[in-house]
Amino acid sequence: MAETQSQGTPTLFSPYKMGNFNLSHRVVLAPLTRCRALNGIPGSALAEYYAQRSTPGGLLISEGAVVSDTAAGFPHVPGIYKEEQVEAWKKIVDAVHAKGSIFFCQLWHVGRASSSVYQPGGAAPISSSNKPISNRWRNLMPDGSHGIYPKPRALEVPEIHEVVEHFREAALNAIRAGFDGVEIHGAHGYLIDQFLKDGINDRTDEYGGSLANRCRFLMQIVQAVAEAIGADRVAVRLSPAIDHLDAIDSNPLELGLAVTERLNKLQLQLGSKLAYIHVTRPRYFAHKQTEQGKQSSEDEEAYFLRTLKRSYQGTFMSTGGFTRELGMQAVAEGDADLVSYGRLFISNPDLALRFKVNAPLNKYIRKTFYTQDPVVGYTDYPFLVAQSRL
Numbered sequence: 046m047a048e049t050q051s052q053g054t055p056t057l058f059s060p061y062k063m064g065n066f067n068l069s070h071r072v073v074l075a076p077l078t079r080c081r082a083l084n085g086i087p088g089s090a091l092a093e094y095y096a097q098r099s100t101p102g103g104l105l106i107s108e109g110a111v112v113s114d115t116a117a118g119f120p121h122v123p124g125i126y127k128e129e130q131v132e133a134w135k136k137i138v139d140a141v142h143a144k145g146s147i148f149f150c151q152l153w154h155v156g157r158a159s160s161s162v163y164q165p166g167g168a169a170p171i172s173s174s175n176k177p178i179s180n181r182w183r184n185l186m187p188d189g190s191h192g193i194y195p196k197p198r199a200l201e202v203p204e205i206h207e208v209v210e211h212f213r214e215a216a217l218n219a220i221r222a223g224f225d226g227v228e229i230h231g232a233h234g235y236l237i238d239q240f241l242k243d244g245i246n247d248r249t250d251e252y253g254g255s256l257a258n259r260c261r262f263l264m265q266i267v268q269a270v271a272e273a274i275g276a277d278r279v280a281v282r283l284s285p286a287i288d289h290l291d292a293i294d295s296n297p298l299e300l301g302l303a304v305t306e307r308l309n310k311l312q313l314q315l316g317s318k319l320a321y322i323h324v325t326r327p328r329y330f331a332h333k334q335t336e337q338g339k340q341s342s343e344d345e346e347a348y349f350l351r352t353l354k355r356s357y358q359g360t361f362m363s364t365g366g367f368t369r370e371l372g373m374q375a376v377a378e379g380d381a382d383l384v385s386y387g388r389l390f391i392s393n394p395d396l397a398l399r400f401k402v403n404a405p406l407n408k409y410i411r412k413t414f415y416t417q418d419p420v421v422g423y424t425d426y427p428f429l430v431a432q433s434r435l
Contacts, residue, residue, distance in 0.1 A: 069102025082123035090419035101145030109153030118155030138223035156236030157197035226278035234290025244293030326365035
């Protein structure tokens with residue numbers, strides 16, 4: 046069935062002004078780890094992959110680019126902290142810009158979600174805590190096997206300041222590589238989330254305990270990055286209600302509101318709004334594997350997202366298991382300004398066009414999500430037509 050929204054009601058295909066960026070539609074490529082950057086260097090396969098998913102006026106968010114040599118937790122993920130990586134990213138960014146798209150680089154540090162094989166000198170991963178991720182979760186190793194997560198080492202306060210600086214430097218590197226902005230990955234049980242969530246953070250210093258203390262690390266990163274490259278080029282990824290990698294909080298809505306309140310204040314202080322915040326729906330990841338064995342209802346989930354959307358003074362992007370219909374509904378009802386898609390975009394490089402004409406979708410092949418093949422399961426999914434245009 047074709048789009049039937051009444052005139053004046055926004056849809057996924059309505060233009061949107063995101064700060065200084067004019068988007069032609071609201072179907073966003075979510076950041077997706079794909080393990081194709083051999084030895085941490087993005088190459089020609091990435092250029093083709095992102096260019097395939099580019100549309101004039103579309104927004105793409107890169108896979109997580111690690112901000113330092115301690116930040117990786119998967120094999121063959123790209124970095125953004127070495128000059129060689131910056132130079133390599135320029136070609137990928139150019140390929141995206143040639144198609145008319147806007148490209149943000151996701152800045153990533155996995156924290157305790159790593160292994161000694163990914164750490165300099167085989168050291169322990171770093172975190173807010175020395176508590177390891179439970180054996181319920183498995184870590185992808187370089188040989189394709191899955192291992193258990195080791196015990197991490199809690200960062201000392203001076204080291205936390207160093208990590209903040211790594212994010213700032215990575216943001217500057219991303220802009221040098223030509224990216225239009227950066228998304229700070231504060232979600233899904235990775236390092237920043239390990240400070241935010243009270244189910245992980247057991248610190249007794251100024252970075253633990255109270256909500257203000259647990260938000261401190263994120264806010265220091267956001268402020269440092271915004272002052273370095275401009276607030277309008279900075280976005281933040283959040284998942285207050287997601288328990289991925291044991292990232293549990295006793296009051297997810299309170300945590301989400303604490304972050305949005307602080308981001309609002311920072312925007313006032315800086316005199317400019319951030320590009321967007323990017324929030325994962327509670328149902329995502331929690332489906333069939335929630336720690337507490339329960340799932341949120343549609344009403345609870347809608348209330349959660351709607352409350353955060355109304356709290357945050359700026360562009361609100363949502364993600365997590367959206368279909369075309371659910372995305373249309375979220376935009377039409379004002380629950381999201383933008384909707385990002387992950388797995389559907391993996392198997393449908395022309396997803397925005399397919400959504401617009403309501404065409405059938407290619408099915409994704411999960412077993413090829415994290416392989417190193419530069420083509421199979423990466424750039425070989427078919428387009429709707431030979432030269433599709435939105």
